[in-house]
Amino acid sequence: MTKKERILSVALYRFAHEGYNAVSTASIAKEAEVSEGLIFKHFKSKQGLLDTLREELESKMAAKVQPVMEAATAAEALHLVFDLLLNVDPVDFNYWRLQYQLKLNEAYEGHRSAQLYLDRLSWALQESGFPEPEMEAQLLFEIVDSALKRIVFEELPEKEKYIEFLRKKYAP
Amino acid sequence: MTKKERILSVALYRFAHEGYNAVSTASIAKEAEVSEGLIFKHFKSKQGLLDTLREELESKMAAKVQPVMEAATAAEALHLVFDLLLNVDPVDFNYWRLQYQLKLNEAYEGHRSAQLYLDRLSWALQESGFPEPEMEAQLLFEIVDSALKRIVFEELPEKEKYIEFLRKKYAP
DNA sequence: GTCTATACCCCGATAGAC
DNA sequence: GTCTATCGGGGTATAGAC
Numbered sequence: 381m382t383k384k385e386r387i388l389s390v391a392l393y394r395f396a397h398e399g400y401n402a403v404s405t406a407s408i409a410k411e412a413e414v415s416e417g418l419i420f421k422h423f424k425s426k427q428g429l430l431d432t433l434r435e436e437l438e439s440k441m442a443a444k445v446q447p448v449m450e451a452a453t454a455a456e457a458l459h460l461v462f463d464l465l466l467n468v469d470p471v472d473f474n475y476w477r478l479q480y481q482l483k484l485n486e487a488y489e490g491h492r493s494a495q496l497y498l499d500r501l502s503w504a505l506q507e508s509g510f511p512e513p514e515m516e517a518q519l520l521f522e523i524v525d526s527a528l529k530r531i532v533f534e535e536l537p538e539k540e541k542y543i544e545f546l547r548k549k550y551a552p
Numbered sequence: 553m554t555k556k557e558r559i560l561s562v563a564l565y566r567f568a569h570e571g572y573n574a575v576s577t578a579s580i581a582k583e584a585e586v587s588e589g590l591i592f593k594h595f596k597s598k599q600g601l602l603d604t605l606r607e608e609l610e611s612k613m614a615a616k617v618q619p620v621m622e623a624a625t626a627a628e629a630l631h632l633v634f635d636l637l638l639n640v641d642p643v644d645f646n647y648w649r650l651q652y653q654l655k656l657n658e659a660y661e662g663h664r665s666a667q668l669y670l671d672r673l674s675w676a677l678q679e680s681g682f683p684e685p686e687m688e689a690q691l692l693f694e695i696v697d698s699a700l701k702r703i704v705f706e707e708l709p710e711k712e713k714y715i716e717f718l719r720k721k722y723a724p
Numbered sequence: 725g726t727c728t729a730t731a732c733c734c735c736g737a738t739a740g741a742c
Numbered sequence: 743g744t745c746t747a748t749c750g751g752g753g754t755a756t757a758g759a760c
Contacts, residue, residue: 382725384725398657399571401571404753405753406752406753414727417726417728417729417755417757420755421725425754481656484571484656519717519718523694523698525698526694526695526697526698542690545687556743576735577735586745587744587745588737588745589737589746589747590743590744591736592738593743597736598735727758727759729756729758729759730756730758732753732754732755732756734752734754737750737751738747738750739746740745741745742744
């Protein structure tokens, strides 16, 4: 693990747990066992460090959603939505936590790709015979999002049971 | 409006929109058109200012939930859950936004009262014939919470339509 | 790439006058 | 209750040596 990677790793953990503004570059440097100056050589600014993490986050997000977008049938797409929840890698928890931190404070542009995902859900639900697919897609999106949030914040002890309970409602 | 109230009002807005750590006492004082020292005379510290807002938030929350807790029948309780969403006062939006800011960063004790609310939902859903009332209560809680979030962050344009869509599922 | 030293500003908080 | 003045510390960022 290079020093650059150590910085990113510590910053990800701290930003995800405490929030961007609550974490100083000095404390990141100390925990990563590098000099504070090195952070600025590599990332220009504290914001630049966050931007790098955000890019990593976005590519991870795209990869995560891809199976649902490419499923052959509506039933398969709906099934994969819940697999996505079952298969969240604990190694990535901090990326999703960071996402929830960023989403809160305005001007976060997850909207573009979210719309494509919503459209996909809407299509799958319509194919599956739901009478109000757009409304239902919004709801499903919120349900899955809140479940992911509870998983990565370790607030969902009966994860498997809860996910299967959800799956029964949409992909029986 | 007293100066003390002006400070609280500005602090609420800024904390709710930008997050506690991103807002300085100097900028609050400037916007409220008071001296910075006055903030510390009234609230001891920046944290004390937040604590005052948190107390106001908690009493508002208790008042909001009360009708559901005191409903005579299960059907009425479920019906009131959605009324709660329909009747959110725009004047209070910033209090709920603040709540979502606070919930994110660790050690937030909304858990005690949340459990009573969850138990109440669970009871109402069991009475209404849902086969897995505990799971269903968790889900309903998340659905209502995410809808409230979208409302106060002004991300739910078709509010009434969405709420009635939800209501049909639980209190037909 | 990496460290040390340092600039410089802004932050939270206090003291004291009115 | 309210303001002005001020402090000490910690924040981001840069310069320059190695």
